[in-house]
Amino acid sequence: xxxxxxxxxxxxxxxxxxxxxxxxxxxxxxxxxxxxxxxxxxxxxxxxxxxxxxxxxxxxxxxxxxxxxxxxxxxxxxxxxxxxxxxxxxxxxxxxxxxxxxxxxxxxxxxxxxxxxxxxxxxxxxxxxxxxxxxxxxxxxxxxxxxxxxxxxxxxxxxxxxxxxxxxxxxxxxxxxxxxxxxxxxxxxxxxxxxxxxxxxxxxxxxxx
Amino acid sequence: xxxxxxxxxxxxxxxxxxxxxxxxxxxxxxxxxxxxxxxxxxxxxxxxxxxxxxxxxxxxxxxxxxxxxxxxxxxxxxxxxxxxxxxxxxxxxxxxxxxxxxxxxxxxxxxxxxxxxxxxxxxxxxxxxxxxxxxxxxxxxxxxxxxxxxxxxxxxxxxxxxxxxxxxxxxxxxxxxxxxxxxxxxxxxxxxxxxxxxxxxxxxxxxxx
Numbered sequence: 001x002x003x004x005x006x007x008x009x010x011x012x013x014x015x016x017x018x019x020x021x022x023x024x025x026x027x028x029x030x031x032x033x034x035x036x037x038x039x040x041x042x043x044x045x046x047x048x049x050x051x052x053x054x055x056x057x058x059x060x061x062x063x064x065x066x067x068x069x070x071x072x073x074x075x076x077x078x079x080x081x082x083x084x085x086x087x088x089x090x091x092x093x094x095x096x097x098x099x100x101x102x103x104x105x106x107x108x109x110x111x112x113x114x115x116x117x118x119x120x121x122x123x124x125x126x127x128x129x130x131x132x133x134x135x136x137x138x139x140x141x142x143x144x145x146x147x148x149x150x151x152x153x154x155x156x157x158x159x160x161x162x163x164x165x166x167x168x169x170x171x172x173x174x175x176x177x178x179x180x181x182x183x184x185x186x187x188x189x190x191x192x193x194x195x196x197x198x199x200x201x202x203x204x205x206x207x208x209x
Numbered sequence: 210x211x212x213x214x215x216x217x218x219x220x221x222x223x224x225x226x227x228x229x230x231x232x233x234x235x236x237x238x239x240x241x242x243x244x245x246x247x248x249x250x251x252x253x254x255x256x257x258x259x260x261x262x263x264x265x266x267x268x269x270x271x272x273x274x275x276x277x278x279x280x281x282x283x284x285x286x287x288x289x290x291x292x293x294x295x296x297x298x299x300x301x302x303x304x305x306x307x308x309x310x311x312x313x314x315x316x317x318x319x320x321x322x323x324x325x326x327x328x329x330x331x332x333x334x335x336x337x338x339x340x341x342x343x344x345x346x347x348x349x350x351x352x353x354x355x356x357x358x359x360x361x362x363x364x365x366x367x368x369x370x371x372x373x374x375x376x377x378x379x380x381x382x383x384x385x386x387x388x389x390x391x392x393x394x395x396x397x398x399x400x401x402x403x404x405x406x407x408x409x410x411x412x413x414x415x416x417x418x
Contacts, residue, residue, distance in 0.1 A: 009221055009240075010214040010284070017247035017280060019254035025360035028244045031218075032364065035237045038226035045228035071226060075219070147378050151234035151371040155241065158367040162360040169356055 004082065005075055021089045022082045026166045030078035030123050033130065033159030037071035039152030040134055047142040056140040063133050070130045074123070074159070081119045081166075088112040110175055117170035120163035121187055127160030128190040131197030138204040146205045153201040160194035213291065214284055231294045235375045239287035239332050242339065242368030246280035248361030249343055256351040265349040272342050279339045283332070283368070290328045290375075297321040319384055326379035329372035330396055336369030337399040340406030347413040355414045362410040369403035 004012045004023065016023050044064035047053045053060070091112045094105040134153040141149060167187050171180050213221045213232065225232050253273035256262045262269070300321045303314040343362045350358060376396050380389050 005219045005222075006217055008215055009218050012218055013214075013243055013247050013280065013284065016244065017250040017254075017277070019251065024251065024354075025248055025357040028248060028360060028364060031244065032241060032367070034222055035225065035240065038222050039234055039237060041226040042228065042233065045226075068226070071222065075222065145233075147374045148234040150374055151237060154367050154371050155237060158241070158363050162363050165356045165359055 003079060005079065022085045024085060025162060026081040026085060026120050026123075027078045029120065029159045029162035029166070030074050030081055032155045032162065033123055033127055034071050034074035034078065036127075036134070036152040036154075036156035036159060037067050037074055037130055039148045039155070040067040040130065040137055041071060043137050043141045043145050043149050043152070046145050047137075047140070050142060053140070053142060059136075059140065063137055067130065067133050067137075070126050070133070073126055077119055077123050077126070081123070084112070084116045084119045088116045109173075113170050113174050114176075114179065117167050117174065117183055120166040120170075121183055121190075123163035124160045124167065124187060124190040124194065127156050127163070128193035128197070130156045131160075131194050131201065134201050135197055135204065138201045138208070143208055146209055150201060150205045153198050157194055157198040160191060164191055212288060214288065230298045231291045233294060234371060235290040235294060235329050235332075236287045238329065238368045238371035238375070239283050239290055241364045241371065242332055242336055243280050243283035243287065245336075245343070245361040245363075245365035245368060246276050246283055246339055248357045248364070249276040249339065249346055250280060252346050252350045252354050252358050252361070255354050256346075256349070259351060262349070262351060268345075268349065272346055276339065276342050276346075279335050279342070282335055286328055286332050286335070290332070293321070293325045293328045297325045318382075322379050322383050323385075323388065326376050326383065326392055329375040329379075330392055330399075332372035333369045333376065333396060333399040333403065336365050336372070337402035337406070339365045340369075340403050340410065343410050344406055344413065347410045347417070352417055355418055359410060359414045362407050366403055366407040369400060373400055 012023065016028065041064055044060050044067060047060045048057060091105065091108040094101070094108055096102045096105050131153060134149055134156060138146060138149045164187055167183065171184060174180050221232065225237065250273055253269050253276060256269045257266060300314065300317040303317055305311045305314050340362060343358055343365060347355060347358045373396055376392065380393060383389050
C-alpha cells in the first residue's frame with residue numbers, strides 16, 4: 001500500500017486523477033482537513049511571541065496543541081480512507097458461485113462497509129473539533145493573518161461536508177439498521193457543528209477585518 | 210525556491226503549518242482546485258470505455274482534456290502563489306531611510322501587489338471553468354461515482370472562495386483605482402459562476418442519486 005504522505009504531491013494528484021479506485025473523494029476530504037488544521041497552526045505560531053498578543057499566549061499554545069493533534073489525525077485518516085476503501089473494493093470481488101461463498105462475501109462486505117463509513121465519519125467529527133479551534137483563533141489570533149484562518153475554516157468545512165457524502169453512501173448499503181441510525185445521528189451532529197462554526201468564523205473575521 | 214509538487218505531501222503540510230510566510234492560504238486554495246480537477250478527471254476516466262456510457266464517449270473525452278488542463282494550471286498556480294507572495298514579502302523589507310528609498314520601495318510593493326492579486330484571481334477563474342465541467346460530468350458521467358464529482362465540486366468551490374479572500378486583501382492595498390475596479394469585477398463574475406455552479410451540481414447529483 002502506497003503511503004501517500006511520504007510521496008510527492010504530484011504523485012498523489014496523478015493517482016487521484018487516474019481510474020484506479022483509490023485514492024478517491026474520501027482522501028481529498030481528509031487532506032482538505034489537514035490543510036485547514038495546518039493553516040490554523042500557522043496562525044497560532046504567528047500569534048505566539050508577539051508582544052501585542054502577550055495576553056493570549058497560554059491559550060494560543062493550547063489551541064496550537066489541539067490543531068496539530070487534529071492535523072496528525074487528518075493525515076492518518078487520509079491513509080486509512082485509502083486502505084479501508086481498498087479492502088471494501090476487494091470484498092466486492094470475492095467469489096459468489098455457491099451459496100456458502102455468497103454468504104461469506106455478504107458478511108465481508110457488511111464488515112468492510114462499517115469500516116469504510118467510520119473513517120469519513122471521523123473526518124467530519126475532526127472537522128467539527130477543528131472549526132471550534134478556528135473560531136477561537138479568529139477571535140484572539142494575529143489580526144494580520146485572519147484571512148488564513150478564514151481559508152482554514154473553508155477547507156475544514158469542505159472536509160466535513162465531503163466526508164459526510166462518503167459516510168452516507170456507505171450507510172445506504174449497510175444492513176444493521178441500529179448501527180445505521182447511530183452513525184447517522186453522529187454524522188448529523190458533527191455536520192451541524194461544522195456549518196454553524198464556519199458561519200461564526202466568517203462573522204468574527206468580518207468584524208475584525 | 211521549493212517546488213512543492215516534487216516534494217512529499219508531508220513536507221508541504223509541515224511548511225504550511227510553520228510560521229514562515231509562504232506557503233499560506235493562497236497555495237491551499239490552488240491545491241484544493243487541483244484536487245477538484247483530479248476527481249473530475251477520475252470520473253471522466255471511469256466513464257470512458259463503459260458500454261452503458263457509449264453515447265457520451267466523445268463528449269467525455271473533451272471534458273477530460275479540459276479537467277486535466279485545469280489541473281495542470283492549478284498545480285502551477287500553487288507554486289506561482291508561493292513565489293508571488295515571497296516577492297511581495299521581500300518588497301516590504303526594502304530599506305526606507307531616504308525619500309528615494311521610500312519611493313522605490315513603494316513602487317516595488319505596488320507592482321508585487323498586482324502580481325500577488327493576479328495569481329489567486331486566476332485560481333478563482335479556473336474554479337469557475339472547472340465547476341462548469343463538473344456540472345456536465347454530473348449530468349452524463351458514470352452514476353456510481355457521482356459522489357466523487359460532488360466532492361470535486363465542493364473542493365472547487367473552496368478553491369474559488371479561498372483564493373477570492375487573498376485577491377481582496379491585495380486589492381485593498383493597491384493604489385491604481387482603475388485596476389482595482391477591473392480586477393474586482395473579474396473576481397465578482399468568477400465567484401458568481403462558482404457559487405451558482407456548485408448549487409447546480411448539487412441538484413443534478415441529488416436528482417440522479
